Amino acid sequence: MKVTRRDLLMMGAAGTAGLLVTPVPWKLLDDVSIWSQNWPWIPQPTHGPVEVKQSFCTLCPNGCGMRVRMAAGWPVGVAGMGSHPISRGALCPLGYGAHQLNWHPQRLRTVRHRSNSASWEEARAAFAKACREGPIAIVDGYPGRAASSVFETFAQKRNGSYRAVLGPETRALVPYESWSGVPAAGLGYDLENAQTIVSFGAPLLDGWGAPGRFTRLWAERAAGLTEPQLRLIQVEALLPGTTPSRTATRAWQWVPVYAGAEAALAGGLARVLLDEHLVRARGPMPPMTIAEAADQTGLSTGALIELARTMVARHPVVVIANDGDPAIAALNVVLGAAGARGGIVRRTKLAEPHASAAADIDSARAVLIDSTVPWDFTPPTNVEVFRFAAWDGGSCTADWLLPAPGFLEEMTDVPSAPASAIETYAVAPSLLKAPPEVRSAAQFLGGIDSALMPTEKIIHARCADLFRGRAGTLQGTEATPVKKFASVQKLEEQLWKGAIWIDEPPRFAAFRCELKEWPASVRPAHRVGSSSVNWSRTWCAPVLPPLASKLYQESSLREAPEGRNV
């Protein structure tokens, strides 16, 4: 039988069809996809012993506890530390992917002077010259650390100034600083003992404070309960074309008001509380009437009165603002929440007051910005700027861009989280060796002034203070009272292994606010359609690790800030 061309074509067609009912195409597809993961140019962690080390996230001042999985000495995974008293095992999406950040393409590895390559010696000479020529300002995004102490000392010695960029949680506590004399950094919210929380736009379920703090509380005492043990009343404007926030939609009660009318609502509520004697306080009396407040907020008079009664129906009640508006803060004073259990409390250890970075620094000859300061912070001045950063977020206006240590590359201490009710202290050890071309701002200043105390010595001195204080507990794999430690070395050793010192619970009596008159709002009221403070626009990370991008994009954990490509 002669085999024709037609036979071959038919046989080929039958063979192709037959292959589809064999494992060949499907198995090849699977194998090729796995093969493509192992191309030699794709970085792979080294095979080696796997161990888990405890540390703390230093990407923001919340200092969440982390369990870092290390393979052959390199971090390959991050998980939350369940024993951390504030974060309680939770991390934000950025924290979960933070171990990928050091390999980000935008990692800074060279000194740049106005977009040109420069050396550390040139940068040091330029900053030393600026120090000689006039006062300098140092801006810190994570006050209270040992490095912050180095900054303050350096600035003081040169007649310069030390400024802190405060997060929204701490900014909301600033009004109490002027009324009580207690620094805002030493105040916190006792959310754990509150029964009613009235949030004026604070994104409590969308990324407020330490990620696990309120969300865990919410899960335990409110989520899914018809009559929750914790009532959350969310005051939040709904702008045209937007959807309500996760916090608003899940709150026990959502109060939509006109955008920017939060201060007017606070005044109206205070008026009702005082007029109807729903609180012990007798003042200060807001200048507006209930009807005026209702008109400005878009609520009816009856709804405003009902809201005030609901607020005080279950005590303790605390009001949380999204910014430092004194009118909203004053509502806490009227409610008696300032210095009370379940309200705003002073931590046992007094923090130092720090001038805000928004304060005038125009007279400075140069400004040094630490790598902890959010990338989009621009000093309100045209002087020479020395900007430390581990990652280049783009559009940098600083004269000098100085590469700083990346994630887990620098040993640093971790003071109490902003707005926390309890004092904590921890040390985040350096789990990775920093590349030789990076320097921290404290190291940079130490190179100019060799008399400055290194951060390691300051941390040691702080550990010695904790040991001498004999108060609190060290929470590591198990809780050990500080008084049981035989030496400061033992205590320090535990801290360096990832334990966290937790102070005694706060005492609520030693904090009193003196407020004679109702304060004016710092923001004028706007009607619908005008711009309002949107917390997501204030959020800024210079770069995102791939894992965080995936979490942000695919899980709608948090809406991406406008104009930012994640």
Place this chain on the structure above:
Amino acid sequence: MNTKRTVVVLGLGLAVALLAGWVAFPRALYSRRHQPLEFRHKTHAEKSGVAECSQCHALRDDGTFAGIPATETCAGCHSERMGTSQAEALLVDTYIKPGQEIPWLVYARQPVNVWFSHAIHVKRAALACAECHSTYGESDEVRIYEVNRISGYSRDIWGHSISRLRRAPHEGMKMSDCEDCHRRHHLEVACLGCHE
């Protein structure tokens, strides 16, 4: 062309494809490699009094799995030759005395983006070793290691059956196998559970 001839030609093409796909392809896909050393689980269990898998394959204090014991553990008994076999000589002279680790070919090796916790499965879920590893702990030989020529991973990951049909419960370590088991036990299946 008559119908009979067409059927024969098509049938021939189909048969060749089926034979190639189901018989030749699996054989060509995997190459066979021998482990660097002969090892008998059964002998160790009987003669050394090793009764539990965890006596050699231990969980560390921090919960991580120690995996295959290091030669340091073997040296506890085999610091000198304990017999006249070729494998014993190889173990002592090539690995234990020079302090070299044995380059075992690991049947369960997964890509580096996969995180599997033995501690969670053994301690929290109380799974017996045999549920995943079958009776390998009682075997009297080390199996041939079949490696996929394309992906570079062991055949144990896919399972012995190329069609993945009629597999024993312990066969296969693909992501879908993890998901199926978790679903059977009504457990959460989330990306971050295994991929960090």
